[in-house]
Every structure is written in structure tokens, then in C-alpha cells.
Amino acid sequence: MSLRxxxxxxxxxxKTLVAxxxxxxxxxxxxxxxxxxxxxxxxxxxxxxxxxxxxxxxAFFILTEIVHTSFIQNFSETVVKAIPxxxxxxxxxxxxxxxxxxxxxxxxxxxxxxxxxxxxxGFPGLPAPVIIPLMVAGGLLGGAxxxxxxxxxxxxxxxxxxxxxxxxxxxxxxxxxxxIFGPWRDPKGFNFPVTATFSDAARLPVLVTNTRIHLGxxxxxxxxxxxWLLVSRTKWGFELKVMGDNLKAARYAGINITRNIVIxxxxxxxLAGLAGMSEVTGIAGRLQxxxxxxxxxxxxxxxxxxxxNPWAIILVAVLFGGLVSSGFTMxxxxxxxxxxxxxxxxxLFCVLGGESLYRRLLYxxxxxxxxxxxxxxxDQLKDKES
Amino acid sequence: MLSKSEAPALGTTAVxxxxxxxxxxxxxxxxxxxxxxxAGEIHALLGxxxxxxxxxxxxxAGLYRPEEGExxxxxxxxxxxxxxxxxxxxxxxxxxxxxxxxxxxVAENVALGMRQPRFLLNLKKIENDLTELGQNYNLAVRxxxxxxxxxxxxxxxxxxxxxxxxxxxxxxxxEPTANLTPKETEGLFTAIRRLAEQGYAIIFVSHKLExxxxxxxxxxxxxxxxxxxxxxxxxxxGEKEQIARLMIGREADSQSELELGMLDEVPLxxxxxxxxxxxxxxxxxxxxxxxxxxxxxNSTVKDVSFEVHPGEMVGLVGVAGNGQRELAEALxxxxxxxxxxxxxxxxDLTNRSARQxxxxxxxxxxxxxxxxxxxxxxxxxxxxxxxxxxRPEYSAGPFLRRKAVREGLGAAxxxxxxxxxxxxxxxxxxxxxxLQKLLLARExxxxxxxxxxxxxxxxxxxxxxxxxxxxxxxxxxxxxxVLLILEDLDEAFLLCDQLLVMYEGRIMGKLPPVRSAxxxxxIGLLMAGSSLAATHS
Ligand SMILES: Nc1ncnc2c1ncn2[C@@H]1O[C@H](COP(=O)(O)OP(=O)(O)OP(=O)(O)O)[C@@H](O)[C@H]1O
Ligand SMILES: [Mg+2]
Numbered sequence: 001m002s003l004r005x006x007x008x009x010x011x012x013x014x015k016t017l018v019a020x021x022x023x024x025x026x027x028x029x030x031x032x033x034x035x036x037x038x039x040x041x042x043x044x045x046x047x048x049x050x051x052x053x054x055x056x057x058x059a060f061f062i063l064t065e066i067v068h069t070s071f072i073q074n075f076s077e078t079v080v081k082a083i084p085x086x087x088x089x090x091x092x093x094x095x096x097x098x099x100x101x102x103x104x105x106x107x108x109x110x111x112x113x114x115x116x117x118x119x120x121x122g123f124p125g126l127p128a129p130v131i132i133p134l135m136v137a138g139g140l141l142g143g144a145x146x147x148x149x150x151x152x153x154x155x156x157x158x159x160x161x162x163x164x165x166x167x168x169x170x171x172x173x174x175x176x177x178x179x180i181f182g183p184w185r186d187p188k189g190f191n192f193p194v195t196a197t198f199s200d201a202a203r204l205p206v207l208v209t210n211t212r213i214h215l216g217x218x219x220x221x222x223x224x225x226x227x228w229l230l231v232s233r234t235k236w237g238f239e240l241k242v243m244g245d246n247l248k249a250a251r252y253a254g255i256n257i258t259r260n261i262v263i264x265x266x267x268x269x270x271l272a273g274l275a276g277m278s279e280v281t282g283i284a285g286r287l288q289x290x291x292x293x294x295x296x297x298x299x300x301x302x303x304x305x306x307x308x309n310p311w312a313i314i315l316v317a318v319l320f321g322g323l324v325s326s327g328f329t330m331x332x333x334x335x336x337x338x339x340x341x342x343x344x345x346x347x348l349f350c351v352l353g354g355e356s357l358y359r360r361l362l363y364x365x366x367x368x369x370x371x372x373x374x375x376x377x378x379d380q381l382k383d384k385e386s
Numbered sequence: 387m388l389s390k391s392e393a394p395a396l397g398t399t400a401v402x403x404x405x406x407x408x409x410x411x412x413x414x415x416x417x418x419x420x421x422x423x424x425a426g427e428i429h430a431l432l433g434x435x436x437x438x439x440x441x442x443x444x445x446x447a448g449l450y451r452p453e454e455g456e457x458x459x460x461x462x463x464x465x466x467x468x469x470x471x472x473x474x475x476x477x478x479x480x481x482x483x484x485x486x487x488x489x490x491x492v493a494e495n496v497a498l499g500m501r502q503p504r505f506l507l508n509l510k511k512i513e514n515d516l517t518e519l520g521q522n523y524n525l526a527v528r529x530x531x532x533x534x535x536x537x538x539x540x541x542x543x544x545x546x547x548x549x550x551x552x553x554x555x556x557x558x559x560x561e562p563t564a565n566l567t568p569k570e571t572e573g574l575f576t577a578i579r580r581l582a583e584q585g586y587a588i589i590f591v592s593h594k595l596e597x598x599x600x601x602x603x604x605x606x607x608x609x610x611x612x613x614x615x616x617x618x619x620x621x622x623x624g625e626k627e628q629i630a631r632l633m634i635g636r637e638a639d640s641q642s643e644l645e646l647g648m649l650d651e652v653p654l655x656x657x658x659x660x661x662x663x664x665x666x667x668x669x670x671x672x673x674x675x676x677x678x679x680x681x682x683x684n685s686t687v688k689d690v691s692f693e694v695h696p697g698e699m700v701g702l703v704g705v706a707g708n709g710q711r712e713l714a715e716a717l718x719x720x721x722x723x724x725x726x727x728x729x730x731x732x733x734d735l736t737n738r739s740a741r742q743x744x745x746x747x748x749x750x751x752x753x754x755x756x757x758x759x760x761x762x763x764x765x766x767x768x769x770x771x772x773x774x775x776x777r778p779e780y781s782a783g784p785f786l787r788r789k790a791v792r793e794g795l796g797a798a799x800x801x802x803x804x805x806x807x808x809x810x811x812x813x814x815x816x817x818x819x820x821l822q823k824l825l826l827a828r829e830x831x832x833x834x835x836x837x838x839x840x841x842x843x844x845x846x847x848x849x850x851x852x853x854x855x856x857x858x859x860x861x862x863x864x865x866x867x868v869l870l871i872l873e874d875l876d877e878a879f880l881l882c883d884q885l886l887v888m889y890e891g892r893i894m895g896k897l898p899p900v901r902s903a904x905x906x907x908x909i910g911l912l913m914a915g916s917s918l919a920a921t922h923s
Binding site: 233234235236238239241242245246248249250251252253254255256363367 | 409410411718719720739740741744750752757758759760761762763764768771772773775776781784785786788
């Protein structure tokens with residue numbers, strides 16, 4: 001190759017360097033993560049309106065009433081519900097990233113509840129600055145232990161984690177029953193299956209006066225930030241992503257798959273445990289039956305809809321928090337509870353069914369954008385530089 | 387019942403594509419392409435990596451809808467509403483990556499594509515028909531065998547038979563010879579010629595111009611998504627050069643010309659540079675008595691010993707499936723060795739983890755680029771980072787340095803001219819050749835002491851091949867030990883300093899890369915499993 005040729009080649013290389021295609025063309029997952037739930041809810045509202053109309057109700061009134069109560073008048077209750085949902089969904093999202101199907105968030109939630117309760121009941125005299133960090137650690141630990149089991153089984157023996165994590169949900173629930181019917185039952189509780197009320201120090205402080213919004217909100221936001229940092233900025237997050245895409249490639253990349261499976265389950269469980277701990281110490285103030293109306297299961301749906309994006313998880317958790325609390329509103333305005341469930345189902349359906357549609361829409365939009373760009377011809381390079 | 391539609395009369399137009407345009411974000415993959423194939427013709431579709439060949443076939447297969455343009459089948463304007471519709475209209479496409487269901491038999495796979503008997507399946511009949519069809523066209527398969535257990539060549543024959551059985555009269559083959567042994571290739575060509583004689587229209591994609599000029603009667607050349615020319619191939623000298631020029635749009639690099647055989651005599655001294663004594667004293671890779679359990683008995687590595695010195699390029703040649711893959715994986719830390727040991731510069735690497743081996747300076751490009759070599763659902767940046775994310779270059783403490791990665795990727799895209807529309811699209815959307823370039827760029831980037839590459843130029847166009855060859859030579863000349871797994875002997879002769887012939891998991895002998903008749907015969911013998919009788923030491 002002559003010197004001239006080489007120089008030309010060098011120049012070509014530099015040109016290509018500049019022309020590294022821009023990021024916006026492909027719909028980023030973050031855009032999808034926000035678009036999917038928002039669009040779905042809108043579509044669902046329309047369908048819901050039609051159904052209500054057909055069943056002879058004043059659809060407009062009912063829907064505005066729901067939106068009004070859930071998201072304006074009683075928004076604080078929506079937030080209260082969103083706290084455990086966010087934490088648990090962040091937890092499962094971590095495992096899902098590596099395509100580990102941890103559906104045991106419900107059990108891990110109770111893992112956190114049990115340890116936190118044990119601490120609250122065991123050390124009633126400790127002041128808040130001591131007992132609260134202790135309970136936070138306990139909640140994380142309890143959930144982690146509950147997550148550890150399916151993680152180890154999967155990592156070492158290749159036992160299907162769906163089944164093992166699901167089964168452990170029942171174990172956790174029964175264990176909780178055992179404690180509140182047995183050793184932890186409040187002697188002054190008229191034989192109800194509840195524990196004694198926690199000391200005031202062992203209650204998470206309320207953040208906003210006249211509401212039930214508690215310190216757990218801060219935990220949820222911090223957790224979202226940490227999860228975001230972990231998955232998008234760290235080597236470990238990258239490893240999870242590779243494992244989720246192709247295990248063989250992960251092996252080829254030199255990733256320690258066994259270890260990562262265990263860690264993913266530990267962290268996943270720990271976050272669900274923190275959700276349980278905040279709920280029992282922030283809302284209930286004692287351990288009772290049915291502490292969770294299935295938060296751990298709803299969390300799976302939330303994580304999925306948010307496309308595992310931590311910020312979107314907060315958003316979707318608030319939407320679902322609103323959906324949960326809308327049940328009361330609808331009954332108040334004369335919609336039967338069956339219809340309430342139906343409406344919640346429609347939202348879900350729209351979200352799940354709509355996803356591929358939104359993806360296509362975004363893709364088409366991207367295609368249009370990029371073609372407009374390429375029609376400009378030689379100016380294109382300049383555009384990309386600026 | 388099923389209509390095995392008659393092939394149209396010879397010479398009539400079977401396919402005509404008019405002004406076909408297909409866009410992807412950031413790229414026009416097919417740009418007003420005109421393309422025509424006659425019945426009874428073998429028509430080659432050529433172009434550099436990313437020129438849009440597979441995209442055009444996907445349009446014919448009904449997988450992609452073109453944004454503009456018209457499709458005529460047998461002079462009749464049609465739209466292809468999907469793969470099933472294309473099959474119904476007589477178009478069969480065999481893809482670069484096969485699409486049969488591995489867990490089902492060949493006959494069952496064929497039945498899956500049939501629409502006629504909705505409920506009652508006569509598998510026996512299908513099996514018999516397939517056997518008969520196979521005999522007619524030199525496409526032998528075992529119809530009752532599960533696809534997953536078939537060799538690559540047999541899977542491909544099954545794909546072709548499936549298309550024929552479902553009534554295809556237009557058959558498009560996307561790089562069908564990339565994974566075949568020379569003998570299988572020969573067999574495939576016989577089949578293709580026979581089909582063409584019967585009036586089938588054959589579209590044939592390949593990067594091997596040698597094959598193209600010997601097989602095809604016409605060739606259409608794509609460049610940057612545009613059809614730049616259609617040539618009649620008459621077997622005249624200079625045709626290959628003409629094609630290459632049209633593909634590239636300028637003169638081929640002198641290196642590519644040399645490799646194309648455009649410059650007839652390759653000076654032998656030029657490539658087989660003797661290893662300086664000083665260097666060879668210090669061994670790089672040393673393998674002693676290695677045993678590795680294989681996928682099948684034939685590919686179980688048995689008692690393999692050899693060395694690769696720094697500054698040496700060794701070719702492991704042999705028919706695919708004789709333990710080459712298992713050996714390479716064991717060396718790369720991806721498969722356990724049962725006995726024996728591996729050392730690199732004296733350090734023991736036997737059964738170390740993939741990371742330890744990589745850290746010790748072993749780079750590896752596996753055979754299966756999509757399934758093992760890349761996380762194909764992730765974008766180019768992530769795939770560029772795949773093996774090196776832990777290096778201080780790209781990370782600080784627990785954090786990744788994305789900016790450094792982007793710079794590295796940008797440089798690689800420029801240097802290897804990887805054609806991408808969007809660096810943030812998933813890697814699986816790259817054209818076959820471009821994915822390959824990305825992997826090579828990544829592995830060479832780490833300046834390895836030992837570089838193991840399986841079929842380095844499979845699926846690459848001429849210039850890219852030459853470029854990769856140069857990169858490999860460069861790595862060698864800078865003192866890396868290079869081990870190539872090669873099925874293509876020509877490439878082995880061109881590149882290697884030493885050849886090791888592998889058969890049924892054993893190394894049968896070590897030969898110089900000399901193209902003498904005696905040497906060729908010896909290699910042939912060793913590849914077929916017979917040992918050499920006193921002809922060579
Ligand atoms: N589904 C898709 N989405 C986005 N881009 C695509 C898609 N399919 C192909 N491309 C892009 O279109 C261009 C043409 O790709 P195509 O696969 O047709 O090339 P090819 O000629 O078959 O190349 P090769 O010889 O390497 O197989 C490439 O740049 C590729 O990255
Ligand atoms: Mg292709």
C-alpha cells in the first residue's frame with residue numbers, strides 16, 4: 001500500500017469514527033418502559049368506559065371519580081400502596097434481568113416481615129435510631145435468606161427456580177401463620193391471630209402529616225437509584241444482562257454464572273424483604289394475617305411492564321397502587337366488586353397485549369426519523385457531529 | 387393432496403423484482419433493486435458483507451415487506467403476504483442460519499409446512515416421498531431422523547428437500563456452502579445443476595467467487611443495497627476480477643487480488659517465513675496428551691500433543707466434526723479436559739476458568755458466532771465489551787467506563803469497516819459477515835499471546851477476508867502464537883506456517899503448507915484417517 005493510499009485509508013477511518021450512528025434511532029428501552037404503561041392505561045380506560053356504558057352506568061362519571069380519588073384526592077393512599085410494590089418489583093427485576101424467574105417475592109416479603117417482627121417484639125425498649133436500622137437490616141436479611149434457597153438450588157443443582165421460589169411462598173405464609181397463631185400471639189389480643197403492637201420506636205416515622213406515607217418511601221426511592229446504578233453502570237449489571245441474553249455467551253465472556261445466580265437471588269429477595277419490613281413496621285404496626293394483598297405477585301407484573309427499568313417501576317407501581325385503591329372508590333359509586341376486578345384485568349390485558357404494538361409504533365417512528373436524516377445526503381455527517 | 391407443482395418451462399422468467407426498496411433504521415438495505423431469474427437458470431447474487439443479499443432473499447421469502455417496488459412470479463404481479471404465502475406461491479428459501487425444528491424428524495418438519503391434510507398425517511408417505519425425491523436430486527437424507535442429530539450438510543439437504551416437497555420451483559440458497567466440506571459442496575452442486583436442468587430457478591448467494599463462476603450462468607451484483615450489474619458468466623478468464631471490481635466499486639486491494647488467485651503465482655517464500663531459532667526456544671502454547679470428551683465419539687479429542695510458537699501460525703485442518711471444536715474449547719477454558727495438560731509460556735492453563743485463560747492472554751473466536759460468540763440480543767457496544775468489560779481499560783472499580791467502550795467500538799467499526807445502521811441495534815441484525823468482523827475486532831483488540839480462531843473468514847467478502855488475513859498475519863508477526871481451525875485448504879496454504887491434520891480426535895500428522903502434489907496427497911490421506919507410510923517424517 002502506498003503512503004497516499006494509507007493516508008486515504010486513515011482518513012476514512014476517522015470519518016467512520018465520527019459517523020458512529022447516533023443513539024436515538026432504535027427505541028431505547030427507557031422510552032418503551034414509559035410509553036407502554038402510559039399508553040396501555042389510556043387504552044384500558046377507553047375499553048373500561050365502553051363496558052361501563054354498556055352495563056348502563058355513567059362511565060364518564062365513574063372513571064373521573066376513580067382518577068380523582070386515586071390520583072388526586074386520596075393520592076397519599078396510592079403512594080402508600082406503591083411503596084411495597086416498588087421495592088418488591090425492583091427486587092424481582094434484578095433476577096429477571098438475568099432471566100432468573102424469581103416469582104417468590106411474596107415469600108421473600110414475609111421473610112423480611114418475620115425477621116423485622118422478631119426484632120420489634122424482641123427489643124421493645126430500644127430507641128428508634130437503633131431499632132429502625134436494625135429492622136432494615138433484618139428485613140433485608142430475612143428476604144435474602146428466603147431468596148437464597150431457590151438461588152442455591154438453581155445454581156448448584158439446576159433446579160427450576162420458578163417452582164422452588166413459588167413453593168417457598170406457601171412455606172413463608174404458613175410459617176407466618178404459625179407464629180401469629182402460636183408463639184407470637186398477643187396475650188391481650190382477645191385470641192385474635194395478631195402479635196402485640198410494636199413499640200412506637202419500632203414504627204417507621206410518617207413522612208407527610210395526616211397521611212400514612214412513611215419512611216419506606218425514601219427506602220423505595222433510594223433502592224430504585226441503587227438498582228439503576230447497579231444495572232446500568234456496573235460490571236455486575238453488565239454480567240446480569242449478558243446472562244439474560246445468552247448463557248453460553250456469558251460463559252464465553254468468563255462470567256461466573258453460578259455465583260451470579262446466587263447473588264441475584266440474594267439481592268432480589270433482600271429488596272422484597274425490605275418491602276415486607278416497611279409494610280409491617282410502617283403501616284400495620286404489628287404482624288397480622290393477610291398483611292400483603294399479593295404484593296409479591298403484583299410486583300412481578302409491575303417489573304415486567306416497566307421493562308425492568310427502575311424508574312419506570314416507580315411509575316408503574318404508582319399506577320398499580322392507584323388501581324388497588326380504586327376498588328373502594330368504585331364500590332362507593334355503585335360498581336360491583338366483580339366489575340372492579342374486571343376493570344383491573346382489562347388494564348393488565350392492554351398492557352401485555354399492547355406491548356408489541358407500541359414497540360412497532362416506536363420502530364416505525366424511528367425509521368421515519370432516520371430516513372429523513374439520510375435524505376439530507378452529505379449534510380448528514382455535519383448533523384451527527386453537532 | 388399436495389401439489390408438487392411442475393417447474394415452469396426453461397427460459398421463461400421465474401422471478402422479476404422491480405425497484406425493490408427496503409429500509410431499516412439508519413440504512414437502506416435494498417435500494418430500488420431490479421433482479422430477474424429465469425427458469426432453469428442458476429443465478430448468483432453477489433455483494434460485499436452488508437450489501438443486502440440476505441435482505442433481498444427475505445423479501446422473496448415473504449419475511450420482509452418491501453416499502454416500494456413490485457414482485458412478479460412467473461410474470462404475474464404478486465404480493466407475498468408472509469412465509470406461508472411465499473411457499474404457496476412456489477418460493478423456497480434456505481437461510482444462512484437454518485430454521486428446522488431440531489427436536490423433530492425431517493419428515494415432521496416437512497409436515498409442519500404443509501397446509502393440506504389438516505388433521506390426518508401420513509408421515510410414512512412423506513418419508514417415502516422424501517427419500518425418493520432425495521434420490522432423484524442427489525440430496526440423500528434420513529427422513530425419520532431428528533434434525534438436531536444431523537450433520538450440517540444433511541440439515542441443509544433436508545431444508546432443500548422440504549422446500550421442493552412443499553412445491554418450490556424457485557429456490558434461493560443463502561451462502562449454502564459456507565459450512566460444507568468440499569465433498570458436500572460437490573454433492574450440493576450436482577443437485578443444484580440437476581434442479582436447474584429440470585427448470586427450477588436457483589438463486590445462489592456465495593462469497594466464494596471460484597464456486598460462483600463454475601456454477602452460475604448469471605450473476606447480479608449488489609453494492610450498498612443497489613443492484614449495480616447483471617453479468618453473463620461464460621467461464622472466461624478475468625470474470626472473477628470483473629465481479630470483484632463491481633462488488634467493491636473500485637479496484638480490489640492487491641492483497642485481495644492475490645488471494646483471489648488473480649495474481650497467479652503466489653511466491654512461496656513470502657508466506658512461509660521460517661521461525662527464528664531464538665523465538666522458537668521459548669514455547670508459547672504447549673499441549674501434552676490432551677483428552678477431551680466430545681459431543682460424539684468421533685469428536686472426542688484423544689491424546690493430542692502439539693506446540694504453537696510465538697510468531698507462528700498453525701492451521702488445524704480436517705473435516706469438520708473431528709474434534710477441532712472440542713480441542714479449541716478446551717484450550718479456551720470452555721470445556722473440561724479429562725487428561726493431559728496445556729501450558730502457555732510455561733504457565734499451567736489446564737482446566738482453568740475461561741476468565742483465567744483469557745487473562746493469561748488467550749483470545750478465541752468460536753465457531754458459533756451467534757450462539758456462543760455474541761449475546762445477539764444486546765447491542766454492538768455490549769458485544770464489543772463482552773469479553774473485556776473487566777479490564778482496567780473499560781472499567782474503574784465496579785463501574786464500567788462506557789465512554790472508553792464507545793471510543794473503542796467507534797475505532798473498531800472504522801478499522802474493520804463494519805457496516806452498521808445503528809450501533810444500538812441488537813447484534814443479531816448485523817449481516818453475517820459484519821458480526822464476524824465485530825468478533826474479530828474484539829478478540830484482536832486485547833493483543834493476545836495466543837489467538838485461536840475457528841474459520842476466520844467464513845462468510846466474509848473478498849476484501850474483508852484479505853483484511854482479516856492481514857490482521858492475523860500482523861498478530862503473528864507481532865509475536866502472537868496463532869492457531870486457526872480451517873476446513874478450507876486453500877486458506878490454510880495461504881496463511882499457515884504449519885498444518886496439523888486432525889481426524890477422529892487425533893492429530894494425524896504435521897505437514898508444511900506446500901502445495902506440491904505429494905504434500906496434497908498426504909494431507910488428503912491424513913484427513914481421511916490413514917496414516918502416512920514413510921512418505922513423511
Ligand atoms: N432486521 C434488520 N433490522 C435492521 N437492520 C438490518 C436488518 N436486517 C439487515 N439489516 C442491515 O441491512 C444491511 C444488509 O444486511 P444483509 O443481511 O442483507 O447483508 P448481506 O448482503 O446478506 O451480508 P452478508 O454477506 O454479511 O451476509 C446490513 O447493514 C444489516 O445490518
Ligand atoms: Mg447475508
